[in-house]
Amino acid sequence: MKKIHLLLFLLLITTVAVAQVNYYVSSAGSDINSGTFATPWKTIQYGINHLNKNDTLNLLSGTYTEKIIVSKSNIYIRNHVLNTPVLVGTGITSQDAMITISDRSNVTIDGLEISNNIQKDAQGILVDGTGNKITIQNCTIHDIHFSANPNAAVNSGTNAQGIIVYGSNASTPVTNLKISNNTLFNCRLGYSEGIAVNGNVDGFEISHNLVHDITNIGIDAIGHEGTSPNAGNDQARNGLIMHNVAHHCISPYATSGGIYVDGGKNIIIENNLSFHNGYGIEIGCENVGKTTDSIIVRNNIFYDNEIAAIAMGGYEYPSGSGKVTHAIIRNNTCFKDDFKNDGNGELYLSYSENSIIENNIFYLSNQDILAYSERGQPGLKFDYNIFYSDNDPNNFETDWNNSNYSSFSAFKAGTGTNNNSKVANPQLVNAILPNPDFHLKNTSPAIDAGNPSFISAKTEMDIDLQQRISGIVDCGADEYWAANASYTFSGNGNWTDANNWTNKIIPPALLTGNATIIIDPPANGACILDREQQIKAGAHLIIQANKKFRITGNLTTK
Ligand SMILES: [Ca+2]
Ligand SMILES: [Ca+2]
Numbered sequence: 001m002k003k004i005h006l007l008l009f010l011l012l013i014t015t016v017a018v019a020q021v022n023y024y025v026s027s028a029g030s031d032i033n034s035g036t037f038a039t040p041w042k043t044i045q046y047g048i049n050h051l052n053k054n055d056t057l058n059l060l061s062g063t064y065t066e067k068i069i070v071s072k073s074n075i076y077i078r079n080h081v082l083n084t085p086v087l088v089g090t091g092i093t094s095q096d097a098m099i100t101i102s103d104r105s106n107v108t109i110d111g112l113e114i115s116n117n118i119q120k121d122a123q124g125i126l127v128d129g130t131g132n133k134i135t136i137q138n139c140t141i142h143d144i145h146f147s148a149n150p151n152a153a154v155n156s157g158t159n160a161q162g163i164i165v166y167g168s169n170a171s172t173p174v175t176n177l178k179i180s181n182n183t184l185f186n187c188r189l190g191y192s193e194g195i196a197v198n199g200n201v202d203g204f205e206i207s208h209n210l211v212h213d214i215t216n217i218g219i220d221a222i223g224h225e226g227t228s229p230n231a232g233n234d235q236a237r238n239g240l241i242m243h244n245v246a247h248h249c250i251s252p253y254a255t256s257g258g259i260y261v262d263g264g265k266n267i268i269i270e271n272n273l274s275f276h277n278g279y280g281i282e283i284g285c286e287n288v289g290k291t292t293d294s295i296i297v298r299n300n301i302f303y304d305n306e307i308a309a310i311a312m313g314g315y316e317y318p319s320g321s322g323k324v325t326h327a328i329i330r331n332n333t334c335f336k337d338d339f340k341n342d343g344n345g346e347l348y349l350s351y352s353e354n355s356i357i358e359n360n361i362f363y364l365s366n367q368d369i370l371a372y373s374e375r376g377q378p379g380l381k382f383d384y385n386i387f388y389s390d391n392d393p394n395n396f397e398t399d400w401n402n403s404n405y406s407s408f409s410a411f412k413a414g415t416g417t418n419n420n421s422k423v424a425n426p427q428l429v430n431a432i433l434p435n436p437d438f439h440l441k442n443t444s445p446a447i448d449a450g451n452p453s454f455i456s457a458k459t460e461m462d463i464d465l466q467q468r469i470s471g472i473v474d475c476g477a478d479e480y481w482a483a484n485a486s487y488t489f490s491g492n493g494n495w496t497d498a499n500n501w502t503n504k505i506i507p508p509a510l511l512t513g514n515a516t517i518i519i520d521p522p523a524n525g526a527c528i529l530d531r532e533q534q535i536k537a538g539a540h541l542i543i544q545a546n547k548k549f550r551i552t553g554n555l556t557t558k
Helices: 002-017 044-049 408-415
Strands: 022-025 056-059 062-065 075-079 085-088 097-102 107-110 113-118 123-129 134-137 140-145 161-167 177-180 183-187 195-199 202-207 210-214 219-222 237-242 245-249 257-262 265-270 273-275 279-284 291-298 301-303 308-312 323-325 328-330 333-335 347-349 356-358 361-364 369-373 381-383 386-389 397-400 403-405 428-430 437-440 486-489 516-519 526-529 532-535 540-543 548-551 554-557
Touching: 022 044, 044 056, 044 075, 097 107, 097 113, 113 123, 123 134, 123 140, 140 161, 161 177, 161 183, 177 195, 195 202, 202 219, 219 237, 245 257, 257 265, 257 273, 257 291, 273 279, 279 291, 279 301, 301 308, 308 333, 361 369, 397 408, 403 408
Parallel strands: 022 056, 056 075, 062 085, 075 107, 085 113, 097 123, 107 134, 113 140, 123 161, 134 177, 140 183, 161 195, 177 202, 183 210, 195 219, 202 237, 210 245, 219 257, 237 265, 245 273, 257 279, 265 291, 273 301, 279 308, 291 323, 291 328, 301 333, 308 347, 328 356, 333 361, 347 369, 356 381, 361 386, 369 397, 486 516, 516 540, 526 548, 532 554
Antiparallel strands: 397 403, 428 437
């Protein structure tokens, strides 16, 4: 009998868990309807207020002049398939944000267009307090302005934001936050940002977003502003900022990064493309006595930015700002930045401690300025980089902590850095603006020129989503994989163990061109594919006769 009772109990649980209902909203509907597809509600807010746990609200095409409060947890709000609902805030001043999510969990906002919120402190989507598993994806946000007047004066009190997350709970952070695949453009933001996470936010992903043509910072991870009342929790941390594109994020009144970290901690910033912004990226710390710690910037492309590719450090440490510690700037391609000829070149360094700058390509503009450093970089490891300029590659100007150098050799000797770096044309596939191609030609001196003691992170990819190679990594954001390369598995065991491959080279996870993988373990051994491997048409996977090949991961062809 006990067994039967248990079974009934499980059935009951299952029934409850799948009781999710789809409801619908149409601008032509009515709030006295029942919310079915045939009889949809009219307003999004009415719909949300009448959802139950795990329900989905589907929005049909149309214009909705509403500002929304997500009044409950465990709901999904999305465009109905192939529909394009547009929320507009015209004339509604009852709240700052078009969508407010305050102290809610398990909420997804998916596929909405959000626009025309024009007022002081206007916001597209606001998440605040605490919350677990908030997802904002596939949304298009534009025309969020702090003022209707494009020429309105700007000061630190004029702000607007596209997507803003305030972790303002002293003890419980915002966790499992995902902001992905959104497009944000044409916003006048005053002193605020396109997409920002601020304060007690622990565990976030900002990925695959496109942010362009806004008047300040594109994407920002912030701490130490007092957002969390508990100073020990007041840092956006343990986050990923990856595969985003930021361009034309230029402030007329400040220098705005396409990507900015101010007061964040333990954040990986990878595979982003940032061009024609104030900085490509800035790793700073504005607040006195505070630290921005352990930020990794890898496999990104920064080009044609106004002031520098990369700015790093506390800009007025110690009296006027905090400091940056343990930053890693690795395997980035920086190309013809400082178009304003401001005297920084690719790198503008203020004050940081124990940071690493290695395996990068710095392709200078015709200013021939390698870097500008003004406040000291104790413990900096700055080496294994490639430097070049079309103009005069042997006579770079560098102003480094109050010493001036007018050649690369003098810079090396004077600073004790870059002893293993090279001045050489990295032979990019196309080194001409406005449409550069940052792939390396097969004769590039950047190939295998990185730090030989470099160890690639398991998930680390180059700009083609090809894997990085430990030890013989290339400089810049592209790892060069020969189209006709051949990779032989001659060991016994896992695919992901480099020791099982000839010359310890694991093939790229996406095999392209006419490259070949040969599976040839010893007779008593086996090759175990323990990861995702893709073989594109034209490439080859050859398993030698009578050899054992097992797949515990995933093998796909396309
Ligand atoms: Ca290599
Ligand atoms: Ca590549």
